[in-house]
Amino acid sequence: MADEMNKNATMPEPMNDEFLQTTTTQSASMWSAVFRRLHRNKMAIVGLVIVILVVLMAVLAKPLSMGNDPYYMLNVNEAPVEIGRPELMPPMRSHPLGTDELARDAWSRLLYGARVSLFIGIVASFLCIVIGTVVGVISGYFGGWVDILAMRFTDMMLCIPSLVLMVILSAILKGGVFQLILVIVTFGWMSSARLVRGQVLSLKEQEYVESARAIGASGWRIMFSHLLPNTMAPIIVSFSMSISGTIIHEASLSFLGLGIPQPIPSWGNMLTNSQNYMFSAPWLIWWPGLAIFVTVLGFNFLGDGLRDALDPRLKL
Amino acid sequence: MRNFITRRVLQLIPLFVGISFITFWLLTLQGDPFHQLLLNPHIKAEDVARLMHQWNWDKPFLVRYFYWVKEFVTSTFAPSRGNGWGFSILAPGQTARALILQKIPITLTLGISSLIFAFVIALPIGIYSAIRQYSIGDYIGTFFAFFGMSMPAFWFGLMLLLLFGLKLGWLPIGGMHTDLLTVSGSQVDFYAAPWIMQFADRAKHLILPVVVLSLMDVGSWMRYIRSSMLEVIRQDYIRTARAKGATERTILFKHALRNAMTPLITLIGLSLPTLLAGAMITEQVFSLDGMGRLTIQAVLGNDIFVGMAIVMMDAILVMSGSLLADILYAVVDPRIRYS
Numbered sequence: 001m002a003d004e005m006n007k008n009a010t011m012p013e014p015m016n017d018e019f020l021q022t023t024t025t026q027s028a029s030m031w032s033a034v035f036r037r038l039h040r041n042k043m044a045i046v047g048l049v050i051v052i053l054v055v056l057m058a059v060l061a062k063p064l065s066m067g068n069d070p071y072y073m074l075n076v077n078e079a080p081v082e083i084g085r086p087e088l089m090p091p092m093r094s095h096p097l098g099t100d101e102l103a104r105d106a107w108s109r110l111l112y113g114a115r116v117s118l119f120i121g122i123v124a125s126f127l128c129i130v131i132g133t134v135v136g137v138i139s140g141y142f143g144g145w146v147d148i149l150a151m152r153f154t155d156m157m158l159c160i161p162s163l164v165l166m167v168i169l170s171a172i173l174k175g176g177v178f179q180l181i182l183v184i185v186t187f188g189w190m191s192s193a194r195l196v197r198g199q200v201l202s203l204k205e206q207e208y209v210e211s212a213r214a215i216g217a218s219g220w221r222i223m224f225s226h227l228l229p230n231t232m233a234p235i236i237v238s239f240s241m242s243i244s245g246t247i248i249h250e251a252s253l254s255f256l257g258l259g260i261p262q263p264i265p266s267w268g269n270m271l272t273n274s275q276n277y278m279f280s281a282p283w284l285i286w287w288p289g290l291a292i293f294v295t296v297l298g299f300n301f302l303g304d305g306l307r308d309a310l311d312p313r314l315k316l
Numbered sequence: 317m318r319n320f321i322t323r324r325v326l327q328l329i330p331l332f333v334g335i336s337f338i339t340f341w342l343l344t345l346q347g348d349p350f351h352q353l354l355l356n357p358h359i360k361a362e363d364v365a366r367l368m369h370q371w372n373w374d375k376p377f378l379v380r381y382f383y384w385v386k387e388f389v390t391s392t393f394a395p396s397r398g399n400g401w402g403f404s405i406l407a408p409g410q411t412a413r414a415l416i417l418q419k420i421p422i423t424l425t426l427g428i429s430s431l432i433f434a435f436v437i438a439l440p441i442g443i444y445s446a447i448r449q450y451s452i453g454d455y456i457g458t459f460f461a462f463f464g465m466s467m468p469a470f471w472f473g474l475m476l477l478l479l480f481g482l483k484l485g486w487l488p489i490g491g492m493h494t495d496l497l498t499v500s501g502s503q504v505d506f507y508a509a510p511w512i513m514q515f516a517d518r519a520k521h522l523i524l525p526v527v528v529l530s531l532m533d534v535g536s537w538m539r540y541i542r543s544s545m546l547e548v549i550r551q552d553y554i555r556t557a558r559a560k561g562a563t564e565r566t567i568l569f570k571h572a573l574r575n576a577m578t579p580l581i582t583l584i585g586l587s588l589p590t591l592l593a594g595a596m597i598t599e600q601v602f603s604l605d606g607m608g609r610l611t612i613q614a615v616l617g618n619d620i621f622v623g624m625a626i627v628m629m630d631a632i633l634v635m636s637g638s639l640l641a642d643i644l645y646a647v648v649d650p651r652i653r654y655s
Contacts, residue, residue: 043458068435156334161630163593168342168623248468252597255470256612275474282478289471297466304462 037309044305050298054291058114065108068095070265091283098283101273109265110287116266117292120250121176121299124184125242129235131189133228136196141204141223149196154190162187166249167258175261184249192238199231234312238305244296251292267292321643328635332628336388339627340381340620348373349405349620359408371402384621388628390465402621406613412625416612422606426598427591429522430530431584438534440540447568448574449546463533469594473528473601480524483484487524490603493517529598532586541584544576551575578649585641588636 038044059062092097097106139150166183173179203209204227212222247267253259254268262269267288274284327401350373353364368374372383384402391398400411407415445457481489488494494505494517506514548554549572557567562646595608614622 088430092399119496152330153334156331159331159631159634160335160338161589161592161634162628164611164615164627164630165339165342165594167596167612168339168346171616172342244466247640251468252470255597256600257616271468271471278478279482285471285474289475292468292471293466296468297462300466 010305014306029148034306034309038305042310043301044287044309047298047301047303047305050294051302054114054118054298057111058118061108061111061115065105065111066094067134068105068108070104070108071263075152083179089115090281097287098281100270101277101281106270106284106287109270110267110291113265113267113270114287114291114295115312116177116260116264117247117250117268117295120184120260120266121243124181124246125239126184127181127194128188128242128246129239131185132192132194133196133231133235135189135193136198137200137223137228137231139193140200141219141227149199150193157187157190160187163252166253167256170253170258175258175262177264178258180250180253183253184246188242188246188249192235192242195238196231200227203227203230237303237307237310238301240299240306244299244303247292247296247299257305272313317647319636321395321639324639324642328639331635332631335387335631336385336624337381337501339624340384341377343615343618343620343623344377344380346618349618352618358410367403384624388624394548401625404614404622405619406617406622407647412622415622416625416629419605419607419610421653422604423592423595423599423608424607425518426522426525426529426595430526430533430594431587431591433526434533434537435584437530438537438541442538443545443568445538445542446545446549454542457542461535461538462540464531464533464538466530466535469528469531470597470601473524473598476528488521492521492604494521505633508536521564524600525598525604528601529591529594532594537580537583540579540625541576544579545572548572548576578645581644581648582638582641585637585644588637589630592630592633 038048087099087101096107097110100106100109135150135154139147145255166187169183169186170180171185200223209222209226212226217226250259250266251268251271254266254272257272259268259272262265263274270288271285271292274281274288278285329641350364350368352359353359372380375383380424387399388401391401395413400413401416402412404410404412404415439455441460445454448454477489480487496505499509499513506517509517554567554571557571562571592607592611595606596611597608598604598607599606600612610622611626613619614626
């Protein structure tokens with residue numbers, strides 16, 4: 001839609017010589033330089049620690065849940081005598097975060113919910129990036145009518161009010177983890193396509209592309225083994241940022257009643273259910289929301305730090 | 317410039333066709349809206365058949381779509397000859413346009429207030445962060461920006477409701493205004509109260525929704541203003557201005573800020589339509605009866621004409637937002653010329 005402007009606004013400046021040298025000739029030292037820069041950035045380290053902790057939570061969900069099953073509904077005999085009813089029990093030693101409206105252990109649901117939310121976040125973002133990269137590389141490299149066609153389609157998708165259409169599509173597909181991923185990917189690949197296309201447009205004029213063509217490399221080889229590695233920096237950054245966006249999307253769709261269906265635990269649907277008991281059982285609404293916030297914050301910190309470390313001049 | 321605008325407006329036509337076709341197709345995949353009418357015991361089967369015929373629903377998909385486009389275009393450009401963008405299935409007897417016009421003031425009030433709020437908060441903090449880079453204030457500002465970008469809006473809204481609405485009781489927990497206001501000891505209907513009290517009551521109801529809706533924009537705008545300012549204050553012309561003896565104040569507001577503001581125009585242009593998406597969530601949390609709620613009801617209730625009208629209005633908002641941003645960009649920055 002805005003080719004004229006995007007050249008000014010969204011296309012990153014050509015990388016400086018020093019950076020290009022480190023990427024093309026000494027890739028090992030590039031990564032160690034990136035890591036050094038990342039290490040100096042306190043915020044990025046905080047983000048990395050948060051991300052690692054959340055991943056550990058998801059991986060170690062079983063041992064951490066202290067023998068509670070996220071799907072198991074307690075019966076009356078299992079509740080302490082002074083409470084009597086196993087549903088909506090406040091936090092206690094055997095159920096550190098209490099139980100939900102169906103008398104299921106909230107702590108184990110939070111842990112298993114981390115698996116679902118992270119899985120959706122990572123897989124959906126990865127697919128968005130893959131589709132966006134393929135479209136962007138092809139569109140930028142071939143130019144001409146391929147470019148026009150691909151970019152018009154991308155623009156059209158960008159103009160669609162995505163949350164509204166996401167709601168329609170998830171209502172048609174009727175819930176489920178893979179359906180939700182499909183919905184998010186359908187309306188989420190466009191920004192990385194634009195990003196990669198911008199990169200490729202500036203990179204394809206470089207000498208090394210010309211020399212690759214001179215020694216007879218095919219178009220596909222130039223695209224995927226010469227151009228693609230050099231667009232990696234912005235792709236990695238936008239991957240990290242996109243995971244946080246996806247986790248929020250999952251939660252928003254769940255809030256509108258269209259996320260992961262019960263009984264599968266996800267942070268989004270835990271929040272949706274607990275808001276009905278906001279006043280009688282406020283402990284239920286605290287933790288899933290906090291988990292989403294902290295995880296998203298972690299990925300945002302990490303993405304921001306990665307951007308500074310990979311290329312300080314990059315604007316995303 | 318005129319050529320550029322004409323070309324851009326013409327480019328909108330295929331976009332309009334593409335978006336409306338995809339949305340129309342997806343909405344019909346959800347089910348037949350006329351079958352829902354049949355479920356209503358107050359509506360006779362022959363009336364439904366007549367309506368179906370009137371709206372060309374007895375014809376193939378492409379013909380239906382064509383008639384919908386015709387209806388949308390006539391209703392938009394010649395409202396007296398059209399049928400108000402179609403009728404509503406969930407609210408019988410109302411046209412889509414009437415429904416939208418009825419709900420849009422709430423969403424507009426909310427949206428414009430939160431744009432202004434986001435701008436007023438983000439601009440000073442963003443500038444401060446840039447001119448005092450790596451100071452304590454910069455770190456606090458950065459933390460706030462990330463806080464805003466990472467917070468799930470509806471959870472934050474619910475938490476604010478719990479705190480300010482219920483625990484402290486300072487603010488109302490939903491709605492646009494109180495029905496009865498207390499004026500000098502007696503209860504008065506909202507619309508009969510003096511305007512200053514109406515205004516104060518509305519403002520009180522708007523505080524929490526506006527804070528929640530603008531949260532995300534505040535965060536990302538703050539980051540944008542900071543990085544754009546940082547880039548500008550390192551330019552040669554700033555050094556020149558300083559060398560010729562201009563005061564810091566003049567340098568900051570006359571030389572730096574003007575140039576730093578240009579990327580922000582794009583940002584504001586692009587965030588116009590996201591306000592509707594935000595409103596879908598915010599209105600649900602604070603039980604405000606605006607466009608956001610109407611959207612969800614229409615889309616989930618298979619109210620096809622209302623749903624189509626809303627999606628198209630929003631798409632037009634996106635398209636005109638980015639067109640407006642491009643034009644303003646050229647107006648503000650004389651270096652940019654469109655041919």
